[in-house]
Amino acid sequence: MDPVAAAFAATPRAGFLPRRGRRRARYDGPLDIGHGQTNSQPRTVEAMLQLLEVRRGQHVLDVGAGSGWTTALLAHLVGPRGSVCGVELLPELAAWGAANLAAAERPWASIVEARPGVLGLPEHAPYDRILVSAEADELPDPLVAQLADGGRLVVPVAGRMLLVRPRHGDVQVTEHGYYRFVPLL
Template sequence: MAGASGTDAVAERVRAAMVAVPRAGFLPRARRRDAAYDGPLDIGHGQTNSQPRTVADMLRLLAVRPGDRVLDVGAGSGWTTALLAHLTGPTGSVLGVERVPELVRFGAANLERAGMPWARLVAARPGVLGAPDDGPFDRILVSAAPRRLPQGLVDQLADGGVLVIPVGARMTRLVRHVGDSDEVSEHGAYRFVPLVTDD
């Protein structure tokens, strides 16, 4: 990641995004009163809206820049997709993909109300992880845990692109270097629902 001042700037941008895109608007009506709870909240269909502190940690690691093209895997309620859209601004683009049809409808409706047309949330293609036809991406965020690092997602990154994903119980940050070794680092233990990878 960037040096100390750069890290501070990233953290401030993430804080601003969390204020600008309130969690409550992305929760089922019955759970909105719990929006301030710093823990995961059930959104149905075996999925959760992630703990805000965890989301902030992941966004800091991702270090989204204005104008970036971003993929949000496991978009769920659309909250992370909207946060990413705030960070890219209208010069960027964010694509959220979700497997559960009911959550696709719920998340897309939430995102539409957020009023950021440079972001969209769509159904994941059966048997396809991510959105290879829409890449390459500058940043990829994954909000579910695979057993191992999915090479298919790494391949969807642009040169110098960043992937943040909880592999097993370890938050993993990968910086892609096409033609050279990718830079991989781990950043603490977290719990997420499993990622379905079809492999």
């Protein structure tokens, strides 16, 4: 089975939705999780994870962790020898996402509240992979700086999904379709 499909099978979306939204867990669209944020469309999450090419044992950053679903999916992909750091700016969502993640029993992953004015978690860099589940106006250079040489960053920027790959001081950026996300704050 494809690793991303296996992660989806092992990580049901319903456990990362508010009770009122769980009956719609199979809906292939974004679902409201409160505070003006959404749980992303499964097809979009799948496309992003395929682009990210997460491998076992990697160190991964999940920006805009929200409900914790993408953090849990990433944790499944890296396995217990890897690590996933989720970061969420909204305190209520960070706490709720961390509780959802704890229920998924993947202790090699965590979600913390973001520090205002700091994008990502530079103190834990470099990361092999970075996933961003909110739309930036321009390529977020602070996240590119937290990426290991040969790593991969998947981020929606101005409506386009970008794959960013630093290699030996050069940064390759490719576009992979058009998407809509909540804004990266």
